[in-house]
Amino acid sequence: MATMIRPGLVDELQAYGAEDVSKCFNCGNCSAVCVHSEAPHVLPRRPMHALQLGLESKLRGSLEPWLCYYCGECSEQCPKGAEPGETMMSLRRWLTSTYDFSGISRLFYRSWRWELFSIVALAILTGIGFALFGMSQGSINHYDGPSAFLPSAMIHRFDWTMAVVLVVLLGINSIRMWRSVTRAADVKPSIGSYVAALYTLPVHFFTQPKFRQCDRKRPWLVHLVLMLSYVTMLVLIMFFLREMAAGPAIDWRVHVFGYLASAGLIVAVVLNLRGRIKRDSPQHAHSHESDWMFLVLLLTVAVTGVLQHILHRLGLDAAANIIYIVHLMGVVPMLVLEVPFGKWAHLAYRPLAVYFARVQEHANEAVARGGATEPAS
Amino acid sequence: MSARKIGVYVCQCGGNIGDYVDVDEVVAQVAKEPGVVVAKTAMFTCSDSTQQEIVQDAHEQGLDGLVVASCSPKLHTYTFRDVARRAGMNPFQYTQVNVREQCSWTHTDDHEGATQKALRLVRAGINRTRLTEPLEPIVVKTTPKSLVVGGGVAGLRAALGLAQVGLSVFLLEKEPKLGGWVAGFAEMYPHGRDGRALIAELEKAVRSHPGVTVFTSAELVAKSGSFGNYQVTIAIHGDQLETIQVEVGSIVVATGFDTYQPEEGELGYGLDGVMTIAEFKRMVEESAGALEHNGRPVKTVAYIYCVGSRQGEEVDDPNTYCSRYCCNAATHASLQVAGKPGKVHQYHFYRDMRTYGTFETLYAESLEKGSAYVKYPDGEPPAVERDAKTGRLTLTARDLLSEGEEVALEADLVVLVTGMVPRENQGLTKTLKLPVGQTGFFNEIHPKLRPVETVVDGVYICGACQAPRNSAESVASGLAAVSQSAAILKRGFAELDPLVATVDPVACTWCGECQDTCPYDAISMEQQDGTEFAVIAKTACKGCGGCVPVCPAGAIDLQGYTDAQIRAMIDGMLGVSCS
Ligand SMILES: Cc1cc2nc3c(=O)[nH]c(=O)nc-3n(C[C@H](O)[C@H](O)[C@H](O)COP(=O)(O)OP(=O)(O)OC[C@H]3O[C@@H](n4cnc5c(N)ncnc54)[C@H](O)[C@@H]3O)c2cc1C
Ligand code: SF4
Numbered sequence: 001m002a003t004m005i006r007p008g009l010v011d012e013l014q015a016y017g018a019e020d021v022s023k024c025f026n027c028g029n030c031s032a033v034c035v036h037s038e039a040p041h042v043l044p045r046r047p048m049h050a051l052q053l054g055l056e057s058k059l060r061g062s063l064e065p066w067l068c069y070y071c072g073e074c075s076e077q078c079p080k081g082a083e084p085g086e087t088m089m090s091l092r093r094w095l096t097s098t099y100d101f102s103g104i105s106r107l108f109y110r111s112w113r114w115e116l117f118s119i120v121a122l123a124i125l126t127g128i129g130f131a132l133f134g135m136s137q138g139s140i141n142h143y144d145g146p147s148a149f150l151p152s153a154m155i156h157r158f159d160w161t162m163a164v165v166l167v168v169l170l171g172i173n174s175i176r177m178w179r180s181v182t183r184a185a186d187v188k189p190s191i192g193s194y195v196a197a198l199y200t201l202p203v204h205f206f207t208q209p210k211f212r213q214c215d216r217k218r219p220w221l222v223h224l225v226l227m228l229s230y231v232t233m234l235v236l237i238m239f240f241l242r243e244m245a246a247g248p249a250i251d252w253r254v255h256v257f258g259y260l261a262s263a264g265l266i267v268a269v270v271l272n273l274r275g276r277i278k279r280d281s282p283q284h285a286h287s288h289e290s291d292w293m294f295l296v297l298l299l300t301v302a303v304t305g306v307l308q309h310i311l312h313r314l315g316l317d318a319a320a321n322i323i324y325i326v327h328l329m330g331v332v333p334m335l336v337l338e339v340p341f342g343k344w345a346h347l348a349y350r351p352l353a354v355y356f357a358r359v360q361e362h363a364n365e366a367v368a369r370g371g372a373t374e375p376a377s
Numbered sequence: 378m379s380a381r382k383i384g385v386y387v388c389q390c391g392g393n394i395g396d397y398v399d400v401d402e403v404v405a406q407v408a409k410e411p412g413v414v415v416a417k418t419a420m421f422t423c424s425d426s427t428q429q430e431i432v433q434d435a436h437e438q439g440l441d442g443l444v445v446a447s448c449s450p451k452l453h454t455y456t457f458r459d460v461a462r463r464a465g466m467n468p469f470q471y472t473q474v475n476v477r478e479q480c481s482w483t484h485t486d487d488h489e490g491a492t493q494k495a496l497r498l499v500r501a502g503i504n505r506t507r508l509t510e511p512l513e514p515i516v517v518k519t520t521p522k523s524l525v526v527g528g529g530v531a532g533l534r535a536a537l538g539l540a541q542v543g544l545s546v547f548l549l550e551k552e553p554k555l556g557g558w559v560a561g562f563a564e565m566y567p568h569g570r571d572g573r574a575l576i577a578e579l580e581k582a583v584r585s586h587p588g589v590t591v592f593t594s595a596e597l598v599a600k601s602g603s604f605g606n607y608q609v610t611i612a613i614h615g616d617q618l619e620t621i622q623v624e625v626g627s628i629v630v631a632t633g634f635d636t637y638q639p640e641e642g643e644l645g646y647g648l649d650g651v652m653t654i655a656e657f658k659r660m661v662e663e664s665a666g667a668l669e670h671n672g673r674p675v676k677t678v679a680y681i682y683c684v685g686s687r688q689g690e691e692v693d694d695p696n697t698y699c700s701r702y703c704c705n706a707a708t709h710a711s712l713q714v715a716g717k718p719g720k721v722h723q724y725h726f727y728r729d730m731r732t733y734g735t736f737e738t739l740y741a742e743s744l745e746k747g748s749a750y751v752k753y754p755d756g757e758p759p760a761v762e763r764d765a766k767t768g769r770l771t772l773t774a775r776d777l778l779s780e781g782e783e784v785a786l787e788a789d790l791v792v793l794v795t796g797m798v799p800r801e802n803q804g805l806t807k808t809l810k811l812p813v814g815q816t817g818f819f820n821e822i823h824p825k826l827r828p829v830e831t832v833v834d835g836v837y838i839c840g841a842c843q844a845p846r847n848s849a850e851s852v853a854s855g856l857a858a859v860s861q862s863a864a865i866l867k868r869g870f871a872e873l874d875p876l877v878a879t880v881d882p883v884a885c886t887w888c889g890e891c892q893d894t895c896p897y898d899a900i901s902m903e904q905q906d907g908t909e910f911a912v913i914a915k916t917a918c919k920g921c922g923g924c925v926p927v928c929p930a931g932a933i934d935l936q937g938y939t940d941a942q943i944r945a946m947i948d949g950m951l952g953v954s955c956s
């Protein structure tokens with residue numbers, strides 16, 4: 001069956017940040033320099049051209065945009081200034097919105113005003129909610145103890161509820177991703193292939209070995225620091241919240257990990273922000289509004305997290321409580337809006353894409369083996 | 378013993394000859410031939426130093442005949458004729474023997490045989506030279522007037538150019554209006570100039586020049602006379618047919634091209650909304666606002682390139698050439714569309730993008746304005762259908778840029794980017810004896826060195842009647858034809874090779890055989906004292922030799938290649954004497 005061309009797709013992608021796609025004259029220099037371009041995944045030229053033409057159904061099921069880590073080599077080598085790296089980034093944004101069942105993702109990527117409005121609105125709601133809750137419950141002058149303003153047990157329950165909601169939302173979208181991918185693939189992998197490839201998921205989730213293959217190692221390292229810090233913090237919050245909040249005798253291990261993770265987060269975010277402001281490297285040359293919101297939220301959350309902790313340690317409980325509310329005003333929109341619908345969603349899609357790619361490879365190998373053992377006619 | 382003093386030079390042509398032919402052996406052998414006083418070899422005979430040496434030998438030995446055994450006469454006949462002249466000989470007492478293309482290069486595996494063959498060839502050349510007579514070039518007085526056939530952009534510019542160098546010009550246009558194709562275009566690539574305005578400007582300059590006489594609705598019906606002095610008959614289709622005769626020294630043919638006409642059903646041609654690039658360009662230029670078709674806005678346009686050009690075995694009598702203008706014209710048309718109000722999605726189904734030279738910017742700009750390109754494989758053009766359900770035109774093609782993936786597009790218009798084909802012009806071709814090449818366009822003598830001259834002396838070709846060309850290239854070749862015409866007409870005379878046929882009027886019985894044979898109409902009958910005999914016009918005869926063998930009376934001889942010389946050459950080759 002011929003793939004239907006949908007005129008205008010490329011114009012639609014402009015809202016996602018793909019501005020220069022039409023300049024591409026298909027020389028293939030970009031794919032020649034990309035370390036991740038290896039048959040059957042030809043990138044970034046193939047998705048680039050598919051986008052130029054409007055081969056929407058191909059693109060919807062394409063893994064190629066996720067196999068790009070935006071090292072920016074291709075954009076530097078492109079003789080036409082077609083910005084293939086940024087196009088891959090834009091395609092990831094667009095794919096994220098096609099996986100999302102709710103349409104929120106699409107709304108946010110296409111309109112930064114909506115995204116900002118939603119973040120601010122949710123932040124305000126969160127602030128009011130926790131303030132009212134705190135006042136009804138304890139005293140602003142107590143950070144912990146029986147009359148604590150925001151008791152850690154309550155926050156803990158709240159965190160877990162949020163986590164379950166997030167997992168469900170991301171889960172639904174991940175299943176939609178899987179459906180798009182399998183629909184576009186030539187072979188239907190067996191359960192065996194899905195099982196055999198499972199090992200890729202944790203490996204790629206935690207260490208991004210493909211990112212490390214890029215010529216420039218620094219972006220990978222900064223990303224790794226950010227990511228591990230984040231995960232560490234997540235673990236601390238989800239499992240050791242009480243130990244973190246209950247002073248004065250905080251477990252020293254929690255303390256060490258907490259400070260390390262906070263430092264990691266802040267350093268990584270500041271480096272990325274500085275890069276985007278100075279446009280010092282190809283992957284920072286173009287910034288979509290969603291990139292700024294992501295970094296600013298993260299920075300806010302990290303800084304206020306550390307601050308409220310320090311204030312508490314200094315015995316300034318009232319100040320600590322106020323900053324804690326500000327902290328939560330950042331955390332809730334970040335987790336509720338950005339993780340399932342925004343840039344954060346790549347934490348699921350990218351390892352999944354590597355996984356699906358491996359599954360397909362495994363399935364193709366099986367087909368090839370099957371073919372080879374057939375008797376020659 | 379011969380009374381002649383002949384110099385023989387056998388060239389090694391670097392190793393081209395010397396590696397396969399034992400040149401020294403050949404020299405040693407031919408040195409013994411009667412009449413040969415100098416026999417030498419040289420590494421490169423055409424080099425300045427060897428030319429000097431020949432001149433010096435000639436002066437010292439008093440040479441009166443020259444033989445150079447080297448490459449093809451096509452390359453160096455004129456070089457060595459000139460050497461002979463400088464050496465005080467008659468240029469027509471020079472013979473070039475081809476021992477490269479016809480000997481060393483063909484017998485690389487047989488050195489002994491090649492050497493023997495070379496020896497025979499050189500001997501034949503010596504035998505011919507021995508019988509040469511001094512000849513003088515034929516001097517023709519020329520008429521300082523020129524005829525330009527075809528009033529397109531090339532013909533108009535040529536007419537103006539000829540008038541500007543001071544020649545009288547007759548400009549002949551078949552149609553009632555001047556201007557050809559260009560007169561029908563609004564915006565043209567590459568500078569966006571209006572074709573109609575361009576032609577109006579040219580026409581004004583041509584018509585106001587006192588040296589130019591313009592005939593429209595007119596055709597050339599007959600030509601007689603010979604080089605430098607042609608009598609041409611022009612038929613003018615007015616209220617009643619009028620014919621006039623004029624005398625001209627040169628004829629410039631600028632009759633242009635036609636566009637390929639797709640057959641009904643070819644790539645959907647005939648379906649509503651499927652049109653040629655020329656039709657589309659007119660439609661774009663005639664619509665004021667947004668592009669519309671049948672009252673509905675056009676949202677998607679598909680172009681199919683190379684229609685009627687670069688054809689392969691899949692068609693009978695294919696047009697194998699690239700039409701050269703059409704990639705430019707189609708990308709340019711897409712820019713015209715992009716400049717209109719309303720968003721139009723444009724898809725180009727192409728084979729290779731040939732926006733050569735500076736026209737690359739047309740392609741780059743069309744990309745930037747959002748045109749998308751699908752590269753279809755050779756011999757697999759897109760299929761065009763009207764979808765029964767949606768009622769829309771649907772194109773299906775394999776896209777080589779998507780690894781051969783099949784893609785489909787629904788479009789409002791399909792534009793067939795049709796190529797250039799030779800114009801139907803049989804009458805003119807016959808009247809002027811114009812050489813037609815394999816592609817059907819008129820042929821020049823040499824594409825590089827003599828690009829506007831034809832084998833008919835004094836008849837030049839230019840513009841798109843010669844090959845697919847854009848207007849700038851057409852004008853440039855028109856001006857080349859101007860300078861070639863001026864070169865022969867401004868001096869008032871021209872020189873021709875005297876290697877022509879002559880009739881012995883006493884031997885001739887006027888049977889007429891030769892007249893029927895001559896492809897150049899050089900032979901006529903004359904009467905004197907009651908006897909009829911054939912006469913050959915020296916200026917019309919091309920020296921082809923076709924008439925010589927058909928004469929039952931043996932009355933014709935060809936200067937420079939007389940029967941006696943030919944026989945002597947055969948003797949030389951066989952190493953015997955049969956005369
Ligand atoms: C759709 C299209 C778009 C184009 N766009 C461009 C463009 O944007 N820019 C560009 O540079 N080029 C363009 N071209 C090419 C351009 O049209 C040609 O290069 C140009 O017309 C060639 O000029 P010409 O004088 O050789 O031939 P023509 O324009 O064909 O003129 C030949 C003239 O000779 C006359 N004639 C023919 N036979 C006889 C005869 N036997 N006796 C007397 N008169 C005769 C014809 O009636 C005609 O008037 C385009 C062509 C097409 C088809
Ligand atoms: S940005 Fe880097 S990883 Fe991404 S496609 Fe370009 S070269 Fe490949």
Ligand code: SF4
Nearest residue numbers: 024025027028030078
């Ligand atoms: S994006 Fe640039 S480098 Fe890649 S194929 Fe297109 S023009 Fe070439």
Ligand code: SF4
Nearest residue numbers: 686699700701703704
């Ligand atoms: S110019 Fe372009 S469209 Fe025309 S024949 Fe050549 S390749 Fe084909």
Ligand code: SF4
Nearest residue numbers: 895918919921922924
């Ligand atoms: S040599 Fe050829 S051109 Fe000359 S008169 Fe004879 S046939 Fe005609």
Ligand code: SF4
Nearest residue numbers: 885886888889891928
């Ligand atoms: S063929 Fe010979 S005999 Fe006959 S007309 Fe010609 S020259 Fe005379």
